[in-house]
Amino acid sequence: MAKKKKKDGMWEMEFEDISSYSHSAPAAPRRPRPVGEDRSSYSWEERRPARPIRRPPPDWELPEWELQNRRRPPERGRTSSDRPRRPEPQGRRPSPNPKKRGKKPVRPGVRKAMMVFTVLFMTSVTILLAIFLLFKVSTIEVTGDGTEKYGMEEILRVSGCKTGENLVFLPAGSREEALKEQLPYIGEVEFIRHFPGTLEIRVTAAQVAACVSSGGSWLYVNGSGKILETQNTPENGILQILGLTPLDTEPGEYLRLEDSNAQAACNTILRTVAELEKTKEFTRVDISNLSDIRLVYQDRIEFQLGSALELDYKIELGCKALEKLKAGDRGVMDLSHADTTKRAVFTSGEIGAAPVQTPAQPEQGGAASPVSSSPGSGEGENGSSAGEPGDEPEPSENPRTEGIPDEVFTGGGE
Numbered sequence: 001m002a003k004k005k006k007k008d009g010m011w012e013m014e015f016e017d018i019s020s021y022s023h024s025a026p027a028a029p030r031r032p033r034p035v036g037e038d039r040s041s042y043s044w045e046e047r048r049p050a051r052p053i054r055r056p057p058p059d060w061e062l063p064e065w066e067l068q069n070r071r072r073p074p075e076r077g078r079t080s081s082d083r084p085r086r087p088e089p090q091g092r093r094p095s096p097n098p099k100k101r102g103k104k105p106v107r108p109g110v111r112k113a114m115m116v117f118t119v120l121f122m123t124s125v126t127i128l129l130a131i132f133l134l135f136k137v138s139t140i141e142v143t144g145d146g147t148e149k150y151g152m153e154e155i156l157r158v159s160g161c162k163t164g165e166n167l168v169f170l171p172a173g174s175r176e177e178a179l180k181e182q183l184p185y186i187g188e189v190e191f192i193r194h195f196p197g198t199l200e201i202r203v204t205a206a207q208v209a210a211c212v213s214s215g216g217s218w219l220y221v222n223g224s225g226k227i228l229e230t231q232n233t234p235e236n237g238i239l240q241i242l243g244l245t246p247l248d249t250e251p252g253e254y255l256r257l258e259d260s261n262a263q264a265a266c267n268t269i270l271r272t273v274a275e276l277e278k279t280k281e282f283t284r285v286d287i288s289n290l291s292d293i294r295l296v297y298q299d300r301i302e303f304q305l306g307s308a309l310e311l312d313y314k315i316e317l318g319c320k321a322l323e324k325l326k327a328g329d330r331g332v333m334d335l336s337h338a339d340t341t342k343r344a345v346f347t348s349g350e351i352g353a354a355p356v357q358t359p360a361q362p363e364q365g366g367a368a369s370p371v372s373s374s375p376g377s378g379e380g381e382n383g384s385s386a387g388e389p390g391d392e393p394e395p396s397e398n399p400r401t402e403g404i405p406d407e408v409f410t411g412g413g414e
Contacts, residue, residue: 243288
């Protein structure tokens, strides 16, 4: 485009085509040229400031060494506080400092509760430390009649008790069960603590109550049915239980039978005989027929107990009736219906030959029976007296009855 001149007042400017300029080299600043002579002292720069030159962004990147210099930390000895800070704007006010809140006073009741809790906590800690540090087992004593069968060393080995253990937290329950299971002839075990450091193991021996026939061997059991040992022959003076089929034969286990009714009858007989302290006076009992259970006393008197109903009462009534008999009497004591009639009928004769006798019915207005007995020193279980009129027996119409009963013993009602 050709250059043009334009007159506008006192100024005369030249216009050029700026589209031909490139961004690589900036154009030289243009200066206005005065037109009149009286305005020659004025210049364009004094009238209007020059605009800043706009340069295009560079097409290259900063070198690596320049970037490292910019990332370099400040020199030592110069902190951030030495740098000039940017002044805060005039319109923004600094936030006021928060007021410091004072501690809220504690109420007297809360303070007292905290003191009590602190005292209790310190006391508990002191007691626990004393228990763990002071009460330790230093002496172990084994007492009781159970030491006759087993020595002290064997009892201590099975129990696992050692010196240096804590006396308070000693696991007594599990160790008592271990002694009873592994040493069958130990019936009762008690761990007694004598502070500050003595442990006493009191052992009570188990007593043999009967021996149970099991094939070709005999199982010796106590009053609770615990198997104590196994032998090939029965010992004299021990009650023999016949007609059972035991499932367990290991010492330390409890006697288990195939028939639950026979199991209950056997347990009742063992418990009752042991409570009456006559385990060595009864010689044998036959439980092969649960409707006709027979118990023999000193091989001369046979208790015909009948069914398994109220066996404990029948055995107790028969033992009380024995006190009214003579020392050499032999015969059969019929107790098969004692659970309903509360009577025991004794018939002289050989044992094992006489059948089950039916108790005689009392006569109305008859004479008193020659001999009467009941549990509780001549009185019934509820305090009723024995020997009522009309107790003399009369012949029974039962075809199984043979002979006349010699004596009838009456027990009180339940």
